[in-house]
Amino acid sequence: MSAGDIDFTGQTVEAARRSLTNLLRASLIDSPELDARLLVGAALNFDLTGLISAAKRTLSPDEAAQLAQFAARRLYGEPIARITGIKEFWGLQFTLSADTLVPRPDTETIVEAALECLDTRGPRSRALRIADLGTGSGAIILALLSELPNATGIATDINFAALRAARGNAERNGLAHRTHFVACDYASALHEGFDLIVSNPPYIPSADIAGLDIEVRAHDPMRALDGGSDGYDAYRIIAPEAARLLSPGGFLVVEVGHDQSDTVADLISEAGLDLPAPAKTDLGGIRRAVMGLKKPR
Secondary structure: OOHHHOOOOOOEHHHHHHHHHHHHHHOOOOOHHHHHHHHHHHHHOOOHHHHHHOOOOEOOHHHHHHHHHHHHHHHHOOOHHHHHOEEEEOOEEEEOOOOOOOOOHHHHHHHHHHHHHHHOOOOOOOOEEEEEEOOOOOHHHHHHHHHOOOEEEEEEEOOHHHHHHHHHHHHHOOOHHHEEEEEOOOOOOOOOOEEEEEEOOOOEOHHHHHHOOHHHHOOOOHHHOEOOOOOOHHHHHHHHHHHHHEEEEEEEEEEOOOOOHHHHHHHHHHOOOEOOOOOEEOOOOOEEEEEEEOOOO
């Protein structure tokens, strides 16, 4: 269905929201009520309070056209965050680009695991040096810096456009002064001395990408999804690089996909790092965060 087939002309804000909800529900879109509210809000540049206050106001022709365009994109399977260009993660607001993944709730497990690791070594107020390999939107490192007031971070990505997006998000969230951005493949341009290294690398086996949900396969950057023939190409690079770069007592925390935690743990062990704790599960019960520890001296 194209935007030309959808018409909100002459409808009030509330009527348009209800119409869109019904349209999304009929197309079996998950959470149609929430999606409709977010899309109407984005089209009119209103938050929830604004939508309530303007409920009886009639849409202007431009607003009706904008909402129809947003509706058509959602019906095609484009994620809400791609349409609005904004996604919340760890209580921070992130601007997205076509070159970055949409930060997902599962990835907050990596932030939780990393903080738990650091907590075993001392207060969060201490000076720390952190690296995020393949940073994308910058979600992980900026979430960590928001919790670690005296930490500094280096975010790497091979994609210059992704780094520009991450830098913009650092500025948006008031963390640019503690974040540095480096264009390189994972950690190839970095030098040792890190207390924590984190990464959410591509981990989908190449042959499995065609079977992913349309919201992922048609809208997330392929470079951020494709983990090679078995899904482990990135971990084979990251594990030995972390062993080289971490200070004694430093941690590696990586995101993994379903049923990948044991193999990634083996790769981390083979690189010479200890496994300080079992993989941490996400809210869905999937073992999502695998941790490594460089032995203290």
